[in-house]
Amino acid sequence: MAYLELDRVAKQFGAQTVVDDFSLSVGKGEFISFLGPSGCGKTTTLQMIAGFLDPTRGAIRLEGKDLTAIHPAKRGLGIVFQSYALFPHMTAAENVAFGLEMRNVPRADRAERVRAALAMVGLAGYEDRHPRRMSGGQQQRVALARALVIKPSVLLLDEPLSNLDAKLREEMQIELRQIQRTIGTTTILVTHDQNEAMSLSDRIVVMSQGKIEQIGTPQETYEKPASAFVSQFLGKTNDFAGTIDRTVSPTQLVAGSWRAPAPAALGGPVTVSVRPERIGFGDTGLSAKIITRIFQGNHWLFQCDSECGPAIVIRQNDGTVQPAEGDAVRLTWRPEDMSVRARAGA
Amino acid sequence: MSAVAEERNTRAPWALTGPALMLFVGVLLVPLAMTVMLSFHDWGQYKGIEPVFILKNWKEIATDPYYAEMFWRTFRIAILTTLLTALLGAPEAYILNRMSGRWKSFFLLVILGPLLISVVARTLGWALLFGGNNGLVNKLLMSAGAIRFPIPFMFTETGMVVALAHVMMPFMVLSVWAALQRLDPQIENAAMSLGAGPLTIIRRIIMPQIMPGVLSGAIIVFSLSASAFATPAIIGGRRLKVAATLAYDEFLNTLNWPLGAAVATLLLVALVLIVVGSNALIERRYAEVFR
Ligand SMILES: Nc1ncnc2c1ncn2[C@@H]1O[C@H](COP(=O)(O)OP(=O)(O)OP(=O)(O)O)[C@@H](O)[C@H]1O
Ligand SMILES: [Mg+2]
Numbered sequence: 001m002a003y004l005e006l007d008r009v010a011k012q013f014g015a016q017t018v019v020d021d022f023s024l025s026v027g028k029g030e031f032i033s034f035l036g037p038s039g040c041g042k043t044t045t046l047q048m049i050a051g052f053l054d055p056t057r058g059a060i061r062l063e064g065k066d067l068t069a070i071h072p073a074k075r076g077l078g079i080v081f082q083s084y085a086l087f088p089h090m091t092a093a094e095n096v097a098f099g100l101e102m103r104n105v106p107r108a109d110r111a112e113r114v115r116a117a118l119a120m121v122g123l124a125g126y127e128d129r130h131p132r133r134m135s136g137g138q139q140q141r142v143a144l145a146r147a148l149v150i151k152p153s154v155l156l157l158d159e160p161l162s163n164l165d166a167k168l169r170e171e172m173q174i175e176l177r178q179i180q181r182t183i184g185t186t187t188i189l190v191t192h193d194q195n196e197a198m199s200l201s202d203r204i205v206v207m208s209q210g211k212i213e214q215i216g217t218p219q220e221t222y223e224k225p226a227s228a229f230v231s232q233f234l235g236k237t238n239d240f241a242g243t244i245d246r247t248v249s250p251t252q253l254v255a256g257s258w259r260a261p262a263p264a265a266l267g268g269p270v271t272v273s274v275r276p277e278r279i280g281f282g283d284t285g286l287s288a289k290i291i292t293r294i295f296q297g298n299h300w301l302f303q304c305d306s307e308c309g310p311a312i313v314i315r316q317n318d319g320t321v322q323p324a325e326g327d328a329v330r331l332t333w334r335p336e337d338m339s340v341r342a343r344a345g346a
Numbered sequence: 347m348s349a350v351a352e353e354r355n356t357r358a359p360w361a362l363t364g365p366a367l368m369l370f371v372g373v374l375l376v377p378l379a380m381t382v383m384l385s386f387h388d389w390g391q392y393k394g395i396e397p398v399f400i401l402k403n404w405k406e407i408a409t410d411p412y413y414a415e416m417f418w419r420t421f422r423i424a425i426l427t428t429l430l431t432a433l434l435g436a437p438e439a440y441i442l443n444r445m446s447g448r449w450k451s452f453f454l455l456v457i458l459g460p461l462l463i464s465v466v467a468r469t470l471g472w473a474l475l476f477g478g479n480n481g482l483v484n485k486l487l488m489s490a491g492a493i494r495f496p497i498p499f500m501f502t503e504t505g506m507v508v509a510l511a512h513v514m515m516p517f518m519v520l521s522v523w524a525a526l527q528r529l530d531p532q533i534e535n536a537a538m539s540l541g542a543g544p545l546t547i548i549r550r551i552i553m554p555q556i557m558p559g560v561l562s563g564a565i566i567v568f569s570l571s572a573s574a575f576a577t578p579a580i581i582g583g584r585r586l587k588v589a590a591t592l593a594y595d596e597f598l599n600t601l602n603w604p605l606g607a608a609v610a611t612l613l614l615v616a617l618v619l620i621v622v623g624s625n626a627l628i629e630r631r632y633a634e635v636f637r
Contacts (some may be wrong), residue, residue, distance in 0.1 A: 102541035
């Protein structure tokens with residue numbers, strides 16, 4: 001049963017369609033990420049849920065009730081903005097208390113909930129600090145506490161971690177996930193960082209140019225990308241041009257000197273996608289030459305020049321001897337590790 | 347080598363700022379010092395200015411209630427003008443800031459446009475509209491039967507405040523405008539998402555944040571109004587004098603330069619004290635918003 005439901009939502013600014021045919025149903029307690037490149041309409045979609053923008057078409061429902069009919073101030077959603085949008089003239093505690101004041105929560109009760117919210121995000125003792133005197137990470141936590149203290153039905157996060165440095169971002173990701181797990185608030189996170197989306201979410205909505213490319217668990221979107229866009233956007237991938245040869249029996253998929261039994265549905269020119277970590281060095285397969293070999297601690301990164309164009313290979317540093325730069329190698333992978341799509345225009 | 351370079355380094359800033367510094371000393375500090383000295387000189391109807399050091403002028407200002415009343419009027423007008431510009435200018439800037447692109451630039455131009463017109467011309471405009479029986483508005487209202495006597499405007503403090511507020515408005519609007527630009531563009535949405543209505547947002551979120559802008563605008567407007575000459579001269583004439591017009595009169599009509607210098611000096615000192623003092627107060631009060 002869907003908790004939050006977006007039904008064919010679209011948004012136009014003048015003649016420009018920014019979000020189109022966006023349908024999604026979110027279960028209660030689920031953690032969803034909107035992932036996509038800059039300008040693909042993530043913020044616009046989030047703002048429509050929040051009520052700062054009205055959808056041009058479509059419906060948004062929360063527990064079956066039409067959300068668009070409710071004023072943004074009455075929706076009871078918690079929102080964390082990319083810039084945090086803290087109230088600079090109020091202390092951390094006053095910032096967090098603001099939403100409770102608006103709900104007429106009695107003073108004593110309010111103080112207790114503010115204290116608990118700040119403690120939850122690890123800011124106990126910072127009650128009387130003003131935002132300007134806090135670090136980016138601390139401001140971020142205040143913004144999160146302020147959004148959560150009102151016990152929102154849905155938590156909306158618009159690139160909340162993008163202003164933080166890499167290390168702090170990772171810490172906050174873990175913390176965010178823990179907090180979300182503990183209190184079980186339905187959460188939608190906007191991000192253009194695929195690692196963030198994959199490590200945090202139950203499901204990812206991959207968007208491109210205002211349209212949904214794929215909805216799926218992190219593993220599904222990574223391993224079974226529904227389109228070339230998804231496979232390119234989520235992590236590195238190798239695309240090899242191949243053909244399906246139906247003149248031989250059984251029919252064969254051929255990419256350079258690599259060949260395997262062809263999948264049933266397709267024929268003619270195809271694109272074969274393989275993740276770099278799924279490619280190994282063998283005795284048969286795509287012939288290639290290693291251009292560079294980069295040591296990265298727990299793994300090796302090889303950049304190769306293959307018969308079907310450039311290829312990237314990642315090998316675990318498991319102690320086995322690895323080929324050197326300039327070596328001629330054969331690239332091979334298991335048929336179940338690749339995804340094959342019909343190649344247009346060839 | 348390095349010693350030469352270092353010497354040049356210490357000399358370079360002086361050489362570069364020298365011309366401006368000389369101009370500053372020559373046209374500001376020296377005349378100012380001379381004015382202060384002038385205020386201690388003696389003056390007589392027939393003997394003219396005598397370069398002696400006496401406290402006669404200062405004693406006269408301190409004891410004659412005429413001066414106390416005149417200074418009190420000057421500051422009363424300046425305060426009322428400041429209040430009026432703040433009351434009208436702050437909402438004006440806020441509304442302006444919420445307008446969309448094209449209208450915003452158009453109305454900003456409308457607000458700043460008057461700065462291009464001379465203060466004298468703008469004030470004379472008020473005189474044309476409300477100047478006694480012949481003022482355009484007065485005539486219109488009287489012939490329409492709305493009023494029986496012309497609205498008193500010329501030679502009144504109210505008139506002076508209204509005309510000054512009109513002249514000073516751009517400074518207040520610009521100052522508040524600058525404060526509004528510093529607001530986080532999502533701050534109103536943030537407050538709204540927490541359940542605040544439009545009035546609460548203005549009162550609890552916007553006002554406290556633009557207060558420093560209103561106050562710094564108020565300092566500008568106050569000091570400009572207290573030392574304004576053209577507007578009080580036209581509206582108040584010689585009947586309703588303020589410090590600046592009084593100093594002018596002493597210099598050019600009575601020819602009592604020392605007394606005029608004393609009035610001017612006192613106005614300057616009072617203004618500097620008020621401005622510096624209130625500025626310090628504001629900065630301390632709003633430290634967290636500025637930093
Ligand atoms: N008020 C507006 N008027 C006109 N066009 C707009 C408006 N707001 C957004 N757009 C356009 O809509 C598109 C999507 O914007 P949106 O902010 O949703 O992107 P985003 O996915 O959040 O990107 P980013 O990752 O950069 O934040 C952009 O091309 C943008 O130019
Ligand atoms: Mg965005």
